[in-house]
Amino acid sequence: MYKGGYAGKILRIDLSKQSAKEETLPEELAKNYLGGAGFGIKYLYDEVKPDTPALDKANKLIFAVGPLTATGASCSSRMAVVARSPLTGAVGMALAGGQFPAEMKRAGYDMIIIEGKAEKPAYVAINDGEVKFRSAEKLSGMMTTDTQLFIKEELGDHNYRIACIGPAGEKVVPMACIVNERRAAGRKGLGAVMGSKNLKAIAVRGHKRPDIADAESFRKARQAMNKAMKDSPVLYPHFAKAGTPMVVDAMTEMGIYSIKNWSATGQINMVPGLGLKAQDEMIITRSHCHDCPVGCSQVKLVTSGPYAGYLSEGPEFETTYSLGSTVGVDYLPAVIAADRLCDEYGIDTISAGVAIGWAMELYEKGILTKKDTDGIDLKFGNHAAVIEMLRKIAYQEGLGALLGQGTKKAAEKIGKGTGDYAMQIKGLELPAYDVRGAKAHGLNYATSYTGADHNRGYAFQEIFDIPIPEKVDRNATKGKGRLTKWNQDTRAVTCDCATMCAFLLDMAVPAIACQNTADLVNAASGMNFTAEDIEKIGERLNNVARLFNIGAGFSRKDDTFPRRLMTEPIKAGASKGQLISQKDLDEMLDEYYAERGWDKNGTPTAAKLKELGIK
Numbered sequence: 001m002y003k004g005g006y007a008g009k010i011l012r013i014d015l016s017k018q019s020a021k022e023e024t025l026p027e028e029l030a031k032n033y034l035g036g037a038g039f040g041i042k043y044l045y046d047e048v049k050p051d052t053p054a055l056d057k058a059n060k061l062i063f064a065v066g067p068l069t070a071t072g073a074s075c076s077s078r079m080a081v082v083a084r085s086p087l088t089g090a091v092g093m094a095l096a097g098g099q100f101p102a103e104m105k106r107a108g109y110d111m112i113i114i115e116g117k118a119e120k121p122a123y124v125a126i127n128d129g130e131v132k133f134r135s136a137e138k139l140s141g142m143m144t145t146d147t148q149l150f151i152k153e154e155l156g157d158h159n160y161r162i163a164c165i166g167p168a169g170e171k172v173v174p175m176a177c178i179v180n181e182r183r184a185a186g187r188k189g190l191g192a193v194m195g196s197k198n199l200k201a202i203a204v205r206g207h208k209r210p211d212i213a214d215a216e217s218f219r220k221a222r223q224a225m226n227k228a229m230k231d232s233p234v235l236y237p238h239f240a241k242a243g244t245p246m247v248v249d250a251m252t253e254m255g256i257y258s259i260k261n262w263s264a265t266g267q268i269n270m271v272p273g274l275g276l277k278a279q280d281e282m283i284i285t286r287s288h289c290h291d292c293p294v295g296c297s298q299v300k301l302v303t304s305g306p307y308a309g310y311l312s313e314g315p316e317f318e319t320t321y322s323l324g325s326t327v328g329v330d331y332l333p334a335v336i337a338a339d340r341l342c343d344e345y346g347i348d349t350i351s352a353g354v355a356i357g358w359a360m361e362l363y364e365k366g367i368l369t370k371k372d373t374d375g376i377d378l379k380f381g382n383h384a385a386v387i388e389m390l391r392k393i394a395y396q397e398g399l400g401a402l403l404g405q406g407t408k409k410a411a412e413k414i415g416k417g418t419g420d421y422a423m424q425i426k427g428l429e430l431p432a433y434d435v436r437g438a439k440a441h442g443l444n445y446a447t448s449y450t451g452a453d454h455n456r457g458y459a460f461q462e463i464f465d466i467p468i469p470e471k472v473d474r475n476a477t478k479g480k481g482r483l484t485k486w487n488q489d490t491r492a493v494t495c496d497c498a499t500m501c502a503f504l505l506d507m508a509v510p511a512i513a514c515q516n517t518a519d520l521v522n523a524a525s526g527m528n529f530t531a532e533d534i535e536k537i538g539e540r541l542n543n544v545a546r547l548f549n550i551g552a553g554f555s556r557k558d559d560t561f562p563r564r565l566m567t568e569p570i571k572a573g574a575s576k577g578q579l580i581s582q583k584d585l586d587e588m589l590d591e592y593y594a595e596r597g598w599d600k601n602g603t604p605t606a607a608k609l610k611e612l613g614i615k
């Protein structure tokens with residue numbers, strides 16, 4: 001039985017009945033799924049039928065933290081938010097850092113399960129186990145920053161931490177996100193699920209600290225992790241100063257920074273406008289997630305020009321792509337403004353930007369005209385058009401209402417072969433890495449249970465040249481099945497279930513990730529995991545998520561790429577000539593499924609499920 005680490009309780013909230021009840025956190029759940037995404041996806045699998053419409057009140061919205069949250073372990077800052085995704089129809093899982101996750105644990109809970117639908121707009125305030133349902137009618141249409149301020153004022157305590165939706169979530173835009181402070185559980189439209197439940201926000205406040213079962217062992221495990229962080233040649237020397245924007249320069253050099261809806265990768269140098277130096281000049285301060293000594297986040301302020309006064313915690317690397325390079329914009333002040341507006345409306349920067357980039361390509365090809373865009377000149381590089389399209393997506397106006405459905409559904413509506421240019425997999429828009437020149441990244445995008453999601457199995461080996469578990473050639477296809485399984489399983493457990501920041505795995509502790517997670521969790525909880533047990537939890541999670549998706553109708557046919565990536569080689573730069581042909585993809589999938597113990601169609605075999613103890 002766990003003796004520490006966990007709060008030991010699940011809070012189940014029924015919005016239809018305005019009721020809340022506590023359940024004991026089952027020991028078996030902790031043992032088999034550890035926390036965070038493991039908890040959320042296991043409950044989704046057990047309690048939500050996979051064909052449940054994502055915006056139906058029978059869908060559940062689950063917030064879950066891990067056994068290290070609020071223990072003082074470095075970078076134990078994240079929470080997982082889980083529901084069936086309205087954007088993809090698959091498992092929707094997004095992580096967010098900030099301060100909300102630790103406060104949720106201190107309020108007494110490892111997991112909060114939201115069920116049903118409030119009759120009128122509402123928010124829930126949770127204070128040390130006391131749950132209050134409050135009207136959110138006054139907050140209707142309010143941006144996310146004002147929403148958080150308003151609720152703190154109304155509750156009379158500015159120490160509440162709040163996860164909320166903006167206007168896009170209220171309007172159930174399928175790419176809406178959930179924002180706490182300026183951190184977002186951004187992808188897969190979980191803000192729309194929250195909006196469909198008439199839930200504007202959850203506010204948490206707590207004063208408890210999780211017990212630590214063995215303080216001395218915990219201190220030693222923390223020290224080992226902090227040493228690995230200190231010894232990393234990347235984490236403090238580069239990443240702590242530059243944050244994720246450092247990757248803009250690196251990806252440009254490697255020729256895999258995606259540009260103009262992936263039509264011009266390697267052809268245009270965006271570094272002068274969006275790269276490290278340009279970003280550095282705009283920083284006014286830095287910020288840290290809870291218990292993070294790194295503090296990679298940068299707050300940037302625009303001080304002159306048409307966007308003067310816009311301030312954003314970002315843009316992160318991915319946002320410089322989605323609201324910058326893929327829409328052909330290399331004017332950083334505009335990207336900062338667009339990033340801030342996405343946070344305020346509560347929309348995912350990646351899906352929104354990629355959808356706009358796709359519409360820009362269709363406009364330049366003459367498939368969309370000014371009649372379709374309400375007169376907007378939607379050509380690549382027009383940053384004012386990007387800003388206006390974001391507003392239209394958030395408020396479901398004109399073309400924005402279509403783009404907000406995601407590029408997959410929008411292409412199905414428009415037809416005319418536009419799906420060939422829709423940069424999505426399983427309905428989720430692609431992140432920045434042009435996978436034609438980074439094949440393990442590609443295989444991860446194709447097979448991730450959430451759709452095209454760099455976070456589910458990020459191939460840091462291809463990006464930072466770290467030879468763990470082995471050295472890789474980013475352009476090779478052979479061996480990428482084995483590597484992708486390792487990346488997905490390791491990341492699933494050490495980041496998504498343990499709810500630790502993913503950058504640690506990528507840059508500091510890959511060699512000791514599973515052992516160090518076992519040491520930390522054992523010391524905090526008094527449980528007895530080996531490194532192998534920990535890796536198995538990651539594998540179990542990827543299998544349960546796959547089963548949910550199979551129930552929702554997904555199979556091998558969905559583990560694929562947009563046609564562009566399989567037929568158009570990268571035209572210029574260091575990755576010139578690279579693509580992933582259908583043959584390459586088939587070979588990588590065969591290897592990946594075999595490594596996973598899945599059949600040729602990507603279905604887990606009975607033997608694999610038995611081995612993992614999944615019923």
Ligand code: SF4
Binds near residue numbers: 296
């Ligand atoms: S490294 Fe960055 S993202 Fe990770 S916990 Fe620290 S501040 Fe947050």
